[in-house]
Amino acid sequence: MSDVIRLLHLTDTHLLGDKYAKLRGVEPFATSQAVYAHAKKHFPNSDGTLLTGDLVHDDPHGYAQVRDIFKSSSTPVYCIPGNHDIPEVMYSTLSDKPFEISQVNPLGHWVLILINTWIANTADGELGYEQLAEIDEILSEYSTHHALLCMHHHPVQMGSEWLDKVGLRDAPDFTACIAKHANVRGVLWGHVHQAMDTVIDNVHYMSTPSTCSQFLPHSADFAIDNKPPGYRTLELLPDGKIITAVKWL
Numbered sequence: 275m276s277d278v279i280r281l282l283h284l285t286d287t288h289l290l291g292d293k294y295a296k297l298r299g300v301e302p303f304a305t306s307q308a309v310y311a312h313a314k315k316h317f318p319n320s321d322g323t324l325l326t327g328d329l330v331h332d333d334p335h336g337y338a339q340v341r342d343i344f345k346s347s348s349t350p351v352y353c354i355p356g357n358h359d360i361p362e363v364m365y366s367t368l369s370d371k372p373f374e375i376s377q378v379n380p381l382g383h384w385v386l387i388l389i390n391t392w393i394a395n396t397a398d399g400e401l402g403y404e405q406l407a408e409i410d411e412i413l414s415e416y417s418t419h420h421a422l423l424c425m426h427h428h429p430v431q432m433g434s435e436w437l438d439k440v441g442l443r444d445a446p447d448f449t450a451c452i453a454k455h456a457n458v459r460g461v462l463w464g465h466v467h468q469a470m471d472t473v474i475d476n477v478h479y480m481s482t483p484s485t486c487s488q489f490l491p492h493s494a495d496f497a498i499d500n501k502p503p504g505y506r507t508l509e510l511l512p513d514g515k516i517i518t519a520v521k522w523l
């Protein structure tokens with residue numbers, strides 16, 4: 275592994291049990307496969323792939339398709355659940371290599387922290403008091419590492435009324451927690467099916483388009499955007515800088 279950590283961020287694959295079934299006008303299996311192929315070709319030699327939730331669309335049989343697409347990866351495929359996942363099935367189905375479900379993943383000068391924001395029977399998410407305390411502890415323990423925090427739900431407002439009702443419930447507690455730790459460099463999420471890239475208090479906040487259909491940014495109500503499938507590349511530098519880009523197919 276070189277000093278620079280190269281990661282792919284693919285999110286919201288929304289895979290179904292039936293490979294050829296459509297969701298919102300697209301075939302999630304085909305678009306996810308196409309995105310992953312594009313990513314591997316145009317961003318080779320990555321050190322890992324992050325899947326930040328909604329791996330499947332409410333269908334436990336979708337995890338077989340997740341395996342099918344990513345099982346041949348020679349580097350870790352980090353998985354966290356989103357509101358459309360079934361966490362107990364996700365964690366049991368994707369518990370072996372190359373899949374990685376550990377909360378704490380040190381990588382050279384960096385540590386990737388996988389955060390589970392899933393709560394039952396709702397589209398929004400929550401860290402909860404216990405996990406917040408764990409994150410606080412991990413950030414202290416890894417104070418000499420740069421930290422990238424990955425989750426499904428958005429911890430900042432997206433400026434879209436319907437989406438901002440289904441974000442991270444305890445976002446203010448999260449912000450207060452990471453403000454105590456100077457080693458937090460980036461926060462990365464899915465869920466919103468659109469790209470955001472902003473720096474707040476020296477922390478890089480990033481959302482990434484879905485590998486299937488996108489949501490229209492700044493829309494008051496649910497609306498599909500006509501943008502193609504997409505993904506994000508990340509280069510984590512030894513000095514804590516993040517070089518990142520969103521790619522559209």
Ligand SMILES: [Fe+2]
Nearest residue numbers: 286328465466
């Ligand atoms: Fe999603």
